[in-house]
Amino acid sequence: MERSEKILQGLGNQYYRATLKSMGFTTEDLKRPVIGIANAWSECVPGHYNLRQVAQRVKDGIYRAGGTPIEFGVIGGCDGMGQGHDGMHYILPSRELIANSIESMAQINLFDGLVLLGSCDKIVPGMLMAAARLDIPCIFLPGGPMEGGVEFDGRQSDQTSSTEAYGMLSAGKITEAEYVALEDTACPGCGSCSYLGTANTMCALAEALGMTLPDGGLAPATSAVRMMMAEETGVKIMELVEKNITARKIITNGSVRNAIKACLAMSGSTNAVMHLTAIAHEAELDIKVLDEFDSLSRTTPQIAKMNPACKYNVIDFYYDGGVPRLMERMQTILETGEMTVTAHTVAENIASHKYRYPATGLVVRTMEDPFGFSGGVAVLRGNLAPDTGITKPGAFDKSLHHFEGEAICFDSEEAAEEAILAGKVHDGHVVVIRYEGPKGGPGMREMYKAMKYLYGRGLSKTTALITDGRFSGTNNGCFVGHISPEAAEGGPIAIVHDGDRIVIDIESRRLDLMVPQEEIEARLKAWKRPEPKFKKGWLGLYCKIAASGSEGAVLKFENL
Incomplete structure (x- = not known):
């Protein structure tokens, strides 16, 4: 029995049918499986601007395959618009609102399946979290990446x-x-940012996870292929409903490991660590995502490279074969028996895939000739990050893989940015930005502007930046984010002083404060927890129930 039949079939359910018929649905429409389309379209986000057209083609596919689509709206904030001001406090918390709202609409309306339309940083993981939580047939489809702009500083601009x-x-x-x-x-x-930031990383990983049709993650926003993928998605969701292939049959320990390996192989955004942790949490999996990233990063070669690690954009990756080519080249280390939204396994998808364009070799290499013999994302630990910190060595110069410098400390993003622009940060500094974690921020803001200002002032190869906040996927230079425990929870990052020596060592996976342990303990004992920055509204609640970055910043209601 389909979920929707509980309210749409039978003499006693006239009330529900009458309600839907008031909007033009017919008797025949209401006899079919009902597919919800969760559409994050808005005029706020370039990555979502084309989703009206994408949604229509999804509807065409659903109708063609014998279903009835019902579209509803989902919020979606653009990270770019939130950067550098109070709006960024809301960006990561919006992921939870997105997951909760989709769960709510799916349960209120008893949809038989869902197509999830969204392209950007927190919208993609929020939608995948909802799919994992609901465990009904679901397919995720983004709007596709943006073209690069005019050449500036040696690459296409954005x-x-x-x-x-x-x-x-x-x-x-x-x-x-x-x-x-x-x-x-x-x-x-329009389109999601042209570089391999968090948005395109998560769209690619949704495909690697098996939740998006092959090539559906990264076909360009303005391409005909994007519309073709939309109609095919509408057809395919009906097959998943018929075969009862639900989200948790696709989101498994094995498929999450495949996504982790794909992230490492293309040096994806560090935010993927947190988002895959949250998706696995919602699917009630027992996989320890941080530990998997740590161990797999040492053995998974980096075989794809994109901006910000080089001049090639995500669309160049698509033309070089994209995620299907990456998966094909990596198949010897993947769990290829995992089910996907094609209703076939990873192995079957690889064997049957037809590439639209010949390989260029510019973006995707082979396992035998990689860009690097270890993954592009690394997990660090040490006395400054007891519960881990995340960095992205695949995106910065190897000369920075061991960096020792002098701390210059700031208790907010804004204070650090002001100092950088004023010329107060010099060669050899380790910029420490704290009280920007999930609780302390709240919302774990991105230190995007700070890193970009360092780059612009010529300091990207002579300084480092560490934070309990996050980084944008476009950032390069020596950085460590997601430091846990965060400062607001009394983590060691809270007691670093100006002038302290800090060592970042990628090879040994260490982040250490070069201060005697007894001095660290004395400082921690003297530390006092600050007052929350927000005491009411959504952020007032969020800062009470958000878990640490090492736990995916998921909501932990036991914290109340």
Whole structure:
């Protein structure tokens, strides 16, 4: 029995049918399986701007395959619009609101399946978390990546180039006219950010996880293929409903490991660690995602490289075969028996895939000739990160894989940015930005601008930045984020002083404060917990119930 039959079939259920018929649904429509379309379209997010058209083609596919689509809206915040001000406090918490709202709509309406439409940083994991929580047939489909803009500083520009350029302007490296010119040329059209940030990382990992049709993750936003994938998704969700292939039959320990390996192999965003942890949590899996990242990063080669690690964008990755080519090249280390939303296994998908374009070899290499013999994301531990910190060595120069410097400390993102632009950060500094974790921020803001300003001022290869906050997937340079425990919970990052020596060692996976242990203990004993920055509303609640970054920043109601 389909879920929707409980309210749409039988003489006594006229009330529900009458309600839907008031919006034009017919008797025949209500005899079919009902598929919810969770659409995060808005005019706030370039990655979602084309989702009206994508949704229509999904509907066409559902109708064609004998189902009835019912579309509803989902919020979605653009990380870019939230950067550097109070709006960023809301970005990570919005992931939980997205998951909760989709769960609510699916249960209120008893949808038989869901198609999830969203492209950007917290929307993708929020939707996958909802799918894992609901355990009904679901397919995730993004709107596709943006084209790169005019060339600037040796690569195609994007909106982050504007922030780098502002740092260059402040250092007198470019003219105001050069800076202003980027405004109209950095982003030539809609789509998720053109580089391998968190948005495109999570779209690629949704495909690697098996929750998106092959090529559905990264076909360009403005391409005909994007619309073809939408209709095919509508058809395929009906097959999943018929065969009762639910989300938890796809999101398994094995498929999460496949996604972790894919992330490492392409040096995806560090935020993927937190989001895959949260998705596994919602699926009630026993996999320890952090430990898997730690162990697999030592043995998984990096065989794909994109901006910010080089000049090639995500669309270049797509033309070089994209996620299907990556999975094919990696298949000897993948768990290829895992089920996917094609209703076939990873192995069957690899064997049957037809590439639209010949391999260029510019973005994707082979396992025998990788860009690096270890993964592009690493988990660090040490006396400064007892519960871990996350870094992305695949995106920065190998000369920075061992960095020792002098701490310069800031208790907020804004204070650090002001100091960087004022020229107070110098070669050899380790910039410490704290009280920006899930609870302390609250919301674990991204230190995107701080890193971009360091780059713009020519300090990206001579300084480092560590934080209990996060980083944008576009950031490069020596950084460690997600430091746990966070400062607001009394983690050691709270008691670092200006002038302390800090060592970041990628090879040994260490992050250490070079201060005697007795001094660390004395400082921790003297530390006092700060007052929450928000005491009411959604953020007032969130800072009470959010878990640490090492736990995926999921909600832990036992914290109340």
